[in-house]
Amino acid sequence: xxxxxxxxxxxxxxxxxxxxxxxxxxxxxxxxxxxxxxxxxxxxxxxxxxxxxxxxxxxxxxxxxxxxxxxxxxxxxxxxxxxxxxxxxxxxxxxxxxxxxxxxxxxxxxxxxxxxxxxxxxxxxxxxxxxxxxxxxxxxxxxxxxxxxxxxxxxxxxxxxxxxxxxxxxxxxxxxxxxxxxxxxxxxxxxxxxxxxxxxxxxxxxxxxxxx
Numbered sequence: 001x002x003x004x005x006x007x008x009x010x011x012x013x014x015x016x017x018x019x020x021x022x023x024x025x026x027x028x029x030x031x032x033x034x035x036x037x038x039x040x041x042x043x044x045x046x047x048x049x050x051x052x053x054x055x056x057x058x059x060x061x062x063x064x065x066x067x068x069x070x071x072x073x074x075x076x077x078x079x080x081x082x083x084x085x086x087x088x089x090x091x092x093x094x095x096x097x098x099x100x101x102x103x104x105x106x107x108x109x110x111x112x113x114x115x116x117x118x119x120x121x122x123x124x125x126x127x128x129x130x131x132x133x134x135x136x137x138x139x140x141x142x143x144x145x146x147x148x149x150x151x152x153x154x155x156x157x158x159x160x161x162x163x164x165x166x167x168x169x170x171x172x173x174x175x176x177x178x179x180x181x182x183x184x185x186x187x188x189x190x191x192x193x194x195x196x197x198x199x200x201x202x203x204x205x206x207x208x209x210x211x212x
Contacts, residue, residue: 006077008067013081022052026049057088060086096120115181117164118165123159131150143158144161145158146158146159179201
C-alpha cells in the first residue's frame with residue numbers, strides 16, 4: 001500500500017506472498033471468540049494459518065498479469081518484474097466406498113449427520129449446504145438451486161435431489177422458517193432459566209467437522 005509502481009520488485013512481491021494468511025481461518029476464529037465472549041468463556045488464542053499454495057498462486061497470477069499490462073499496454077513500466085507462479089500439486093481424488101460412507105454417517109451425531117448425508121447425496125460443498133435456504137428447495141420437482149454468488153462459477157446451479165436427499169430435507173421441515181440445516185443451543189434467559197434456541201449451522205463448528 002502506498003508504493004509506487006516502479007518500486008515494485010520481485011523480492012517485494014514474494015515477501016508479501018510469504019506473509020499471506022488464511023482469511024477463512026481468521027474469520028472462523030473471530031466467530032469463535034465472539035461466541036466465547038457472549039458465554040463468558042475464555043477466548044482461544046489466535047494462531048495465524050499460512051495461505052495455501054493455490055491461494056498464493058492465484059494472487060501471483062493476478063499481479064503478474066497486472067504488471068505485464070502496465071508494461072505492454074499502458075506503458076507505465078519500462079520492464080515488468082519477472083514473476084514465477086508456483087503450480088499447486090494436484091492431489092489424487094479418492095471417492096468413499098459405500099461402506100466407508102455409511103460408517104462416516106453412523107459416527108456423526110445430529111445435526112451433523114443430516115448435513116453429511118445430504119453432502120454425500122448431492123455432492124454440494126459445505127458452504128452451500130449450511131447456507132441453504134428453504135426458498136432454494138423445490139421438493140415437488142426434487143431440485144435445489146445454488147445462487148450465483150454462492151457458486152465458484154458465479155452461475156446458478158441446479159442440483160437433482162435423490163431419495164436420500166429428499167428424506168434428509170423432510171426431516172428438517174419445521175425446524176426453522178428460513179435455514180434448512182440448524183442446530184439447538186441452550187441459552188440462559190434474563191430470569192436465569194435455560195431454554196433451547198435454534199441457530200443456523202456455522203462454519204466454525206470445526207471440532208464437529210474434523211471429527212466427521
